[in-house]
Amino acid sequence: GAGVSQSPSNKVTEKGKDVELRCDPISGHTALYWYRQSLGQGLEFLIYFQGNSAPDKSGLPSDRFSAERTGGSVSTLTIQRTQQEDSAVYLCASSTGTFGGSPLHFGNGTRLTVT
């Protein structure tokens, strides 16, 4: 079956521009997550969706970051006025979310480079 799909796989943008990153989770997975991995760092939690609502946005680094999920499926992470420190690999994951310990299934990520 299809896994988590993310697009684009790579994005190079100029400082100050807005970017949109897309995530298509595994069909039927109610929980969706965004993480990011900066160079040499671990995975940093950004936001969690259950269905279309986001009960935990605590990891979003600033108000330039926002995310939405529609139809309980596709999610978009938007970064406005990008800065060089936003350069990272942005990873999306989904899970059944039906019980604690449900493993997260990750996509291959979007590598964002802000020049």
Add this chain to the structure above:
Amino acid sequence: DQQVKQNSPSLSVQEGRISILNCDYTNSMFDYFLWYKKYPAEGPTFLISISSIKDKNEDGRFTVFLNKSAKHLSLHIVPSQPGDSAVYFCAAGGTYKYIFGTGTRLKVLA
């Protein structure tokens, strides 16, 4: 404040021998612990998990041990194979949110 720590950034092991990857955490409220493997340019792949009510879980060549009193878990890979060379992340969490460590790069030498 790092709640999940992997203090060894890298590890080299001879093929056929045991690989032991370690992970420490600080939050005693964590209920579930997961291990992931990551190859370059790919997303992390789930390997094995353990809940706080257990101290060991085994799946083929992979075994995870949990020591709650020490807030420590480890992943054992026996026997190690060259294809196991990757970055390994541990993650700890409760009902939905997982905190990840910084990873350990394992190199299995043929």
